[in-house]
Amino acid sequence: MTTVYDFNVKKTNGELKSLKDFQGKTLLIVNTASKCGLTPQFKELQELYNKYQQDGFEILGFPCDQFNNQEFEDIKETVQFCQLNYGISFPMFAKINVNGENADPLFTHLKEQKSGVFSKNIKWNFTKFLVDRHGNVVERYAPTTTPSRIESDIEKLLK
Structure with missing residues (x-):
């Protein structure tokens, strides 16, 4: 069975990283x-990362410009913005597409594992997928679901 660990993603410098x-x-x-x-969800994401990273929790951020062009053109600007404004220290990766024929294979897999309410497609920025220690997608959260609201689900998987 395919898990998220079977995928490679591009780092911000263009190099491949194995999940x-x-x-x-x-x-x-x-x-x-x-x-x-x-x-502003970046703030809560970083707070969760700070709180649980030592327990085996990682956040993987994938900038996407598919929704009203709300991402910087240059990935260096994105990384700098996230670090300066939100103190982001979790891994950020290269800009990707999450929908359509050019969708990143990881996100195609994530959507196949957990569909949204009305479709598999991602509707907006900050859609979140929670993955267990075995690489299985266990939950999908809507963009408007704040990171603090999923903290208890994270805690359950860390036990």
């Missing part, structure tokens, strides 16, 4: 945007 490097960790995978009304 096998995160094997055994609980993951929250998020499509992000720097110029979105939901961008």
